[in-house]
Amino acid sequence: xxxxxxxxxxxxxxxxxxLKTTAVNVLRDAGxxxxxxxLYAMGxxxxxxxDDFGTRANAGYxxxxxxxxHGFANGTIRSDIxxxxxxxxxxxxxxxxxxxxxxxxxxxxxxxxxxxxxxGPVYGGMRFYDRGGLRGKRAIVSLTLGGxxxxxxxxxxxxxxxxxxRPLLQGTLAYIGLDVLEPFVAWHVPYVANEVxxxxxxxxxxxxxxxxxxxxxxxxxxxxxxESLRPLNGRT
Amino acid sequence: xxxxxxxxxxxxxxxxxxLKTTAVNVLRDAGxxxxxxxLYAMGxxxxxxxDDFGTRANAGYxxxxxxxxHGFANGTIRSDIxxxxxxxxxxxxxxxxxxxxxxxxxxxxxxxxxxxxxxGPVYGGMRFYDRGGLRGKRAIVSLTLGGxxxxxxxxxxxxxxxxxxRPLLQGTLAYIGLDVLEPFVAWHVPYVANEVxxxxxxxxxxxxxxxxxxxxxxxxxxxxxxESLRPLNGRT
Numbered sequence: 001x002x003x004x005x006x007x008x009x010x011x012x013x014x015x016x017x018x019l020k021t022t023a024v025n026v027l028r029d030a031g032x033x034x035x036x037x038x039l040y041a042m043g044x045x046x047x048x049x050x051d052d053f054g055t056r057a058n059a060g061y062x063x064x065x066x067x068x069x070h071g072f073a074n075g076t077i078r079s080d081i082x083x084x085x086x087x088x089x090x091x092x093x094x095x096x097x098x099x100x101x102x103x104x105x106x107x108x109x110x111x112x113x114x115x116x117x118x119x120g121p122v123y124g125g126m127r128f129y130d131r132g133g134l135r136g137k138r139a140i141v142s143l144t145l146g147g148x149x150x151x152x153x154x155x156x157x158x159x160x161x162x163x164x165x166r167p168l169l170q171g172t173l174a175y176i177g178l179d180v181l182e183p184f185v186a187w188h189v190p191y192v193a194n195e196v197x198x199x200x201x202x203x204x205x206x207x208x209x210x211x212x213x214x215x216x217x218x219x220x221x222x223x224x225x226x227e228s229l230r231p232l233n234g235r236t
Numbered sequence: 237x238x239x240x241x242x243x244x245x246x247x248x249x250x251x252x253x254x255l256k257t258t259a260v261n262v263l264r265d266a267g268x269x270x271x272x273x274x275l276y277a278m279g280x281x282x283x284x285x286x287d288d289f290g291t292r293a294n295a296g297y298x299x300x301x302x303x304x305x306h307g308f309a310n311g312t313i314r315s316d317i318x319x320x321x322x323x324x325x326x327x328x329x330x331x332x333x334x335x336x337x338x339x340x341x342x343x344x345x346x347x348x349x350x351x352x353x354x355x356g357p358v359y360g361g362m363r364f365y366d367r368g369g370l371r372g373k374r375a376i377v378s379l380t381l382g383g384x385x386x387x388x389x390x391x392x393x394x395x396x397x398x399x400x401x402r403p404l405l406q407g408t409l410a411y412i413g414l415d416v417l418e419p420f421v422a423w424h425v426p427y428v429a430n431e432v433x434x435x436x437x438x439x440x441x442x443x444x445x446x447x448x449x450x451x452x453x454x455x456x457x458x459x460x461x462x463e464s465l466r467p468l469n470g471r472t
Contacts, residue, residue, distance in 0.1 A: 101346075
């Protein structure tokens with residue numbers, strides 16, 4: 001299996017970085033080929049802009065997704081995007097590893113999503129959800145956060161974490177066709193004792209050894225909608 | 237009323253930019269003081285990192301929120317953050333204006349959130365949701381997207397847009413204490429006729445003229461939880 005780990009934490013010694021290192025070691029030891037994009041270490045540019053394209057479909061007005069398609073088809077998309085896109089296209093398993101910032105990804109990782117999920121190879125037209133460009137591959141999100149699990153219970157103050165992660169799990173990973181696994185969550189990280197952190201690492205090692213067999217979460221299927229994306233079940 | 241418009245679109249001639257300009261003009265004409273942070277035009281740095289702090293609470297290990305508190309208290313937080321934070325603290329109404337990228341904000345705007353919503357003045361400890369640092373102020377999100385409204389119906393392929401926006405509306409804006417109004421959404425923008433765009437602008441002008449009177453959306457209240465953030469209604 002080929003694995004791509006995209007890691008985004010500003011502190012190299014963080015527990016989040018330990019999750020990343022654990023993933024790399026466990027998956028390599030199991031015989032997989034693992035690539036890592038450590039976005040902070042790379043100084044990754046997260047800002048999607050017209051500068052991402054050498055030649056332009058329309059030099060006077062930038063529609064980012066149209067320029068992505070043009071740039072990819074003509075090989076004129078920026079080289080940092082090309083490199084990351086190739087890593088993404090050749091992986092069988094994508095791991096996004098990050099600390100939860102404002103109930104979502106740090107901006108540097110959001111920018112990786114904005115720039116690397118290129119319209120054309122990754123999605124486009126009716127190629128999304130279970131017809132997305134990356135179907136057949138798997139993805140898992142592993143994250144650290146300060147809050148406690150009970151704050152994210154159904155009667156917790158924030159409500160379920162899966163709801164907060166919907167733009168990422170459904171709107172991004174499932175949207176491009178990936179089979180999305182249940183997230184791995186390390187709760188309350190800045191406040192827990194070292195033994196708890198070690199338990200998290202042990203639990204993560206366990207998950208990592210069986211990711212290829214885990215049943216994915218359920219997301220929308222284009223099979224339930226007509227060509228105009230109206231539901232096929234008779235309701236409108 | 238003092239207004240801060242934070243705008244984030246890579247194309248200066250976009251319809252999204254027209255929404256921003258409309259907001260500025262309508263609100264200024266009504267006698268309000270309006271400031272604009274045009275993040276792309278400013279070349280705003282969206283990457284939260286240890287470089288954001290002059291002196292450090294802990295120079296050997298960066299916990300971003302702790303460094304924010306230290307940097308704010310000691311006046312050593314980076315000047316670009318200080319300037320934006322002052323705009324935020326003095327506004328009565330915050331408008332976030334952006335195109336939906338992957339069912340959330342463009343990375344440059346996510347980075348404004350990551351860096352400017354500084355732990356200490358903006359939130360911290362039990363100062364969040366209806367006890368957040370910005371209570372008494374209002375916020376509205378105005379956004380453009382490619383999808384059609386029916387794709388976001390309760391039986392639509394993506395499900396309700398409010399669900400996708402939860403990390404932003406609840407987890408960010410309501411979290412810091414703002415009264416969050418119903419988003420203004422311009423659907424299917426790249427594909428609609430010019431008349432439809434003009435209708436969107438007219439509808440936006442209407443909304444803008446009554447934002448101060450609109451009832452806000454409902455979000456969690458700390459009044460319903462105990463000091464350990466357990467629900468007070470008897471369930472656990």
